[in-house]
Amino acid sequence: MAKGIMKHLEETFGKQDRLARQKISSALFSAKMVDSTSILDHMMRMNKYFQELEGYGSIFELDFKIEIIFATLPDYYTSFIVNYHMNRVTVNTIFELTNMLTEAKGALKKSKAVALVTEKSS
Known part of the structure; x- marks a missing residue:
């Protein structure tokens, strides 16, 4: 009797785990950062997806996570x-990549402002 109950529980909760993994995976692979979102918020959301999937037993190498984020x-x-x-940059954590992207966003804003001023004045 106990074996039957355990089997039923494993089947029931195993199905729920698969459904949860599928939902998280779908959200991860369809995610796109929109302009109104800060890079920090976007990276926190992406990292949350990875952590949730890892909680279900999925294993991701850092390089794979980075490519998904890109x-x-x-x-x-x-x-x-x-x-x-091109420069074969290496990071050891998603946090390091987040810092780099935050700095890049600041540089991108500055270069965009300079480009707008240049275009307007010419």
């Missing part, structure tokens, strides 16, 4: 991503 960023981060790959 795929979610707006086009204005393209130059950062290209430089990251």
